[in-house]
Amino acid sequence: MKRLILALTVLALSPAPALAQQSDSRIASQYSNDGDPIIRIATANGDKVEAFRRCAPGGAPCEPIAFSPSGFGEYSAGVTAPGTVFEADVRSSAGVLTTIRSVPWQGPPTAVTLPTLVGEARVGGTVTAVDGTWSGGWGDRPGWRGEVLSERTYSWVIACRTPERTGCWSFNPAGPLTQRWAGWYLFAASSRSDGDNLGKPVAVIAFWPFPTIADMRGSATRAYGSTPLRVCCTLPAPAADPDPPAPTATLRTRAIRSGGRLLVGRVDCTLECTVGLAVFGGGRALKRTFSTEGPKALTIPRRRGRLLVRVRVDGKLLATRRMSAR
Structure with missing residues (x-):
């Protein structure tokens, strides 16, 4: 009788085993512009990736893949058979090991x-x-x-x-x-x-x-x-290739910093045009010529002082302005 009471006491004092918790980590299933799968292992709450595998359809053994233990690494799978699944073994900070899986790949979009x-x-x-x-x-x-x-x-x-x-x-x-x-x-x-x-x-x-x-x-x-x-025409009938809107150029009253440079204005050409940008003041004179199409920001290396900025498009002076730069 004493032995039975002692055994029950030991069982009562023994701590209950910790319950395994489902990992909050997941596999992000994406694809590239080429239509091939891209996999990212998104870990959470200190989880660590212990294994990463590519499992082809048909019951073949899964193929191990190199991985980043901290997650968020990108794996480009290349050409992949429909039905392929990607899975990872993730261990939580409490030591619980969980296997997370992607849904089956259905083939390129x-x-x-x-x-x-x-x-x-x-x-x-x-x-x-x-x-x-x-x-x-x-x-x-x-x-x-x-x-x-x-x-x-x-x-x-x-x-x-x-x-x-x-x-x-x-x-x-x-x-x-x-x-x-x-x-x-x-x-x-x-x-x-x-x-x-x-x-x-x-x-x-x-x-x-x-x-x-x-x-x-x-x-x-x-x-x-x-x-x-x-697109059908109105009366009178326009040319098949109508004249585009004329290029425009606008300059700021004050140059502002943008991406390590100074933004002084912008130019907008519906068709490809040649832009000539000239800046005087704040240092040596700056002259640039470039081709562009559509809207384009006009930026220059950083300088200080009063500036005189001129913009020519296809040889025509479109804008000139004095502005301050800091």
């Missing part, structure tokens, strides 16, 4: 149907871009705060000088098409995003109502409508 344009492609009409459909990528998966991350499609309008998509500008007309676009060719453009911005800058798509130079470089995550709409 692919435009199933192209984006289209709806509306009236004429001066005074309105045109908007409608999303196409995509397959591949990661699909829906959990985020860090329990939210569902979904892939996203962004669409906008591109105006090109030719039906072969040359000399193109991106814009999302907030109102009727102006006379400027008469004779241009409109396309729908669409971009696919993985929807997970962890550890990378947020992509900014050109949705401004004013036009910007279009980036027409090829990308697996971008698609263009195949049939352009030519």
Whole structure:
């Protein structure tokens, strides 16, 4: 009887085993502009990565991958078979080992149907871009705060000088098409995003109502409508390639610091132009000549004092001003 009481006492005084806690670390599932998977291991609360693996479909042994113990390292997987899963062993500061996994890779993002344009492609009409459909990528998966991350499609309008998509500008007309676009060719453009911005800058798509130079470089995550709409004319009929707005140049009343230099103004050329910038005062005279297209900030090396700034575009004096610099 005494032995039984002693045994029960020892059990009562023994501490209960600690319960394992689920790790808050996760695998961020993204992809590159080439449409290949990018993996980031996002550790939390002092977790350390002990192993990282790539597991192909079909039951083959998982392939070990080099990793960063502190997480947030980027792994570019390259061409990857659909159904591949990435997993990591993560140990918490309490010593608990947890395996975290990505959702299965569904293959490179692919435009199933192209984006289209709806509306009236004429001066005074309105045109908007409608999303196409995509397959591949990661699909829906959990985020860090329990939210569902979904892939996203962004669409906008591109105006090109030719039906072969040359000399193109991106814009999302907030109102009727102006006379400027008469004779241009409109396309729908669409971009696919993985929807997970962890550890990378947020992509900014050109949705401004004013036009910007279009980036027409090829990308697996971008698609263009195949049939352009030519903007119809008004009376009298404009030229097929209308005269662009004249270049403009503006100068500040006071130079301000910007990125280790002095910002003195800006120039805006719809078509490529040659800019001549001359600065006098505050040191040796400075003269620069460069070519640009679209808006361009005018900056100079830092100097102090009263400055005289002149801007010529294609040989024509557009702006001159005296300003202070500190």
